[in-house]
Structure formats: C-alpha cells, structure tokens
Amino acid sequence: MPDVQNESPRAAEPAFLAACNRRAPNRLPVWFMRQAGRSLPEYRALRDGVTMLDSCARPEMVVEITMQPVRRHRVDAAVLYSDIVVPLKAIGVDLDIVPGTGPVIADPVRSAREVARLRPLSVDDVPYVDAACRELVVQLGATPLIGFAGAPFTLASYLVEGGPSRDHARTKALMHDDTQLWHDLLGRLAAITGAFLRVQIDAGARAVQLFDSWVGTLSAADYAEFVQPHSAAVLAAVADLGVPRIHFGVGTGELLALMGEAGADVVGVDWRVPLSEATRRVGPERALQGNLDPALLRARWPVVEAAVRKVVREGQTAPGHVFNLGHGVPPDTDPDVLTRIVELVHSLTPRAG
C-alpha cells in the first residue's frame, strides 16, 4: 500500500479540509474532477471489457480506480469513482450508460405514474458503495475521500429527456407545465440523493460534492423557483454530519450566489468566471473550488503554468480555495501534465499572513 499521507505530522487537519472550512491549509490543496478515469492508462487497462455500470458496482474495482490518481498525482483528496446515475439504477430505474452517448433511460419519466416509481434509497441498495468507501478510508490514510452525487435537476434532466440533451427542452417544459409533478419528481430525487451521500459519509467520506452538471442551462429565476429548494434539501440532509459540502455546475456564472445559498460550504466555479469575481458573487462565507480551463491541458507547459498561477492568484481573494479544473479531466489528457500541476500548485501555497 503506498504512502499517500503527505501531511506533516503536526497538521491535524488535511489541507483539503482546511481550505473547505476556510482555515489556512498547510499547502494549497488540489484535486481534479474526473481524476479517476479515462485519462489514466492504468484505468483503461482495468476497465477493459467491463461496462461502466458494472465497474461502479464492484467494490474492489471502485477502490482501485479511486486510488489510481491519488497514487499517481499525489492529489490532496480522492473522489469516489462512480456515476451520477448509480443511485437511480440502484432503486430500479432501467438505464444503461452507452459508450460515446452517456446515460440512456429505457422509460423516460414524464408522468405521475413514472415519478411514483422513484422509491427512496437505503444503504442496502448500494452495498458496493458502502463497502468501497470503508476500504478506501483505510487505504487513503489521512487523504480525505470525497463522496459524490448528481444533483436533482441533472438527474431529472436525464430521466425526463431519456438521455443527454443539448437544450433540456422536455425537462423545462415539464417544469413549467406541471409544476406539481416537477416538484414531486425533484423531491423524490433529493431524498434519494441525500440518502446516497449519507451512505458515503457514514462509510467514511470526509466531504461530498453535489454535481449539478447541466443546471447552467437555467436562468436564475427558474433555478430559484424550481431547483434551489431541492438542492438545498440534499445539502440539508447531510448537514448534521459536519462534512464540507461542495456544490458545482458548469456555466453557472449567473447562479453562483444561489448555489451557495442552497447550503454549500464550497462553491465550484467553472473557468468562465475568475475566482476573484466568483468571490464577489458568492460572498465571504463560502470557500471556492476551481477553475483552470480543462481545454488548456492540451497547451504547452509554459501556457499551463501561467494559467495555473493566475488561478492561484485569483483564488487568494476567496476565504478558502481548493484548486481544481473548471470541469472534468478530458479523456485525452496527458496525465503527466496533471502530476506537474499538482506539484506546481503545492509550490504556490500562499504564506500564512
């Protein structure tokens, strides 16, 4: 088992958790969304011949894939290898993840009958997640494990559209046409998601990230009315467990304040909004996570380095900063670039003042 415990013996609180909690970390913490995945040759080798959903349901595979980027890059946190549709599959939704397409739902959810089928989730529905987390915290030592779930809006979009969508038109039409059904749907998804995060924290996750991948398609008014109460319910469902809650979506410049107010301790920011401006929008009570443009990972190293330094500089305006990309690691990323970014970020730790 490798030593992934990089903290100094005097530092009781890992850097990642300190930054989330707006305390000065002993080094600037960094992890990457989708760090466990296709950018790593060791991941591709392990996944060979195993479907995405199967791999998420095998605890030993989840553990190994989750550990791979921690060993390789020496990031400050692990993130559970999973997929946002895992809890839906676990409560019996007939779905598949089609390579090159994404989640495909056999019977899209568009009426009260289908919504009523979305039953609550318990730990018995996801024993493999529970088992994987318990083994991971042993292997990770002081490196925190981040639990992971898709937010109600993004899950609803997949269920209503039947799969990925460019414009989320059916989802938005349902939201506006049948408000009661919409709130019933999102209420059920919030309960499922809250329970799913709770399973992970109970099994040792020391933080959670609620991903609302597609919520940036909404105006702030629609978000506030139709989505925020349900994301808030998810975040409230784990509030008593005392772990930092990160909340992230893409293209959410107009929503950052509202996403923070939903109850996040850390707001994830994509690359479109400088962290200094995000600090202004989110306020002093929450840390920020982000936000290097993942498309820059293909550029020459001096370009990457300058961009990393800029993000670190802008992040110093926030009351806490966890370095990350502004979205997930692209599959064709050279993993050595990520390792080099981790080293650079650590070297740029602001001095306590």
Next chain:
Amino acid sequence: MPDVQNESPRAAEPAFLAACNRRAPNRLPVWFMRQAGRSLPEYRALRDGVTMLDSCARPEMVVEITMQPVRRHRVDAAVLYSDIVVPLKAIGVDLDIVPGTGPVIADPVRSAREVARLRPLSVDDVPYVDAACRELVVQLGATPLIGFAGAPFTLASYLVEGGPSRDHARTKALMHDDTQLWHDLLGRLAAITGAFLRVQIDAGARAVQLFDSWVGTLSAADYAEFVQPHSAAVLAAVADLGVPRIHFGVGTGELLALMGEAGADVVGVDWRVPLSEATRRVGPERALQGNLDPALLRARWPVVEAAVRKVVREGQTAPGHVFNLGHGVPPDTDPDVLTRIVELVHSLTPRAG
C-alpha cells in the same frame, strides 16, 4: 407576392430598425434566430433532396426560404437563409455540412500552411448571395433584410477542430500555444467575414448579425485578448455603411460588455441573463436583442405567454429592444406558437412616453 409590409404609411423607419437605433418603434419588433428553417413544413418540403450547402448556393431557394417565415409569422425582419460556413466554402475550403453532425472540414487548419490558404473573399465568390439579397429586398418591401455571418472565433473553432466540438480544446490550445498564428488566422477570417457582410449590405441588407455561436466557451480575459480585436475588425469593416450591427453568442453572460465594445449597435442576449441585468452590463449606448428561452416553446401556451410578457417587461429597461429568442428556433418547434408570439409581442408594444 404577399404583402409583408406591415408598417403604417406614416412610419418612415421600420420598427426593427428603430429599435436597433434606440428610437421608439411604432410597435415592439420581433424576429427569430433560425426562423427560416426546419421548424417550417414548407421549408422541409422545399429542402427535400437538396443538401444544405447546395440550398445556400441557389438564389431562388435562398429567397423562398428567407421569405417563408416572413409570410407565415409576419415578423419584423427577414434574416438571410445561409450557413456560417458559406464564405469558407466560397473561398475554397473543402468542407461539408453533415446532417445530424454539422460542418465537417476535410483538412483541419492547424499550421501556417493551412492558414495561408485562407484567401480574401470578394462578391465574385458569392454571386448567389448577392443575387438573393437583391431579389429579397424587392420582395420584402419595407420589411428589413438582416445579413448574416459567423464571427471569426466560431469559424476558427470549426476550422481548427475539423467540426463541431464540445470543449474547443484544440482551438484554445492553438490560441495560447501559437499566438501569432492564431492572430493571423483570425485576422484572415475577420477580413473574409467583413467582406461577406459588405456584399450583403451592398445588395440591400439593412442590418447585419454577427453570430459568435461558441464564444461563450471563453473567459472574458481570453476573449478580450484573442477574439475581441478580430470581431471589432469585422464590425468596423461595415461601419461606414450605416446599418445596425447585431452581435450575438450563446452563454455570453461574462462577455456582454466586451461584445458591445467590439462595436455592436445591438447586443444579443441568451436566456440566462435577464435583459434588465444585460442592460446594466452593456450600458445605455446599445440596444438589446432577445431573450426567450427556446426550450419554453414546447411548454403550454399560458407558460409561453407569461415568459414572453416577462421578456418584454425586462426589455423595457434597455435603450432599445428587439424581441427574439435566446438562441435559434429548435427544429421540432410548432410554428403556430411562433406566429402567436409575434402577435402577442406586437400587442405588448410599450406606449411612447
């Protein structure tokens, strides 16, 4: 020939142009991006068996398709039926528009050799556009024709990626890795685009819209350094012709001020930013265009009506407002909904005060 001249005989300036010029229009003007297209059965019938690029190169077809939504919806402006890759094809770039995919470039442009091949455009390269515009202004009478072109960044993205892209990673890498080549590429595209718009105005277009479809993928800093000077060059290239210049992109909340400062008379806004907030960002010197969420076109009429009224109300904060969607008409739109929106918008014309 139908009478598409809806202006009162006393109104010298069509409502669309008045709003663009920040003068009080005699009615609130409305048109729809991609109004000429797949949402109309008469369009689908006409296009049957004709490829997209072929249809754009046949003046009689361009005229008919451009006229269809004007006749049907009685919108306040026509927009030339074309595609953003038409000028590239016209100067010899080997490309095709693949149904279901979009533009595909045979030899992606990634080196000085390929950039050097992007020669200037003259009216002799696009005689069908010249002819179509000349016939259209005859048929349209007082209804203005809007000329149309893709902006340098979006054209560059297609050329560099070789087709549509989710993350524009190759484009961004080139931009940062080889700044000189990037500026050479965008400079050439700006010259082509400026000339292409000039052809349309010379042939009778009374306004132009510069579409930067994908520019919302950039941070404001990257936009200001790598894109704005070239979009500004396009808009400056037709400044002496005195027609309103509309500039639009999707997901551009962080860029609205900069896009206005590039030299637009009208800034197009997607549905994510309320027009009242867009007015604050863009300032008092430019009109706004937008911004009904096109996904709402699938909702029940009372939902659509409430949303239209909200856009009209928020648009009253702008120094001029052209009603439109926040992006193009989705292909599966019921055209009757669009007609009804036109009637509603016209009925909501603010009283001169």
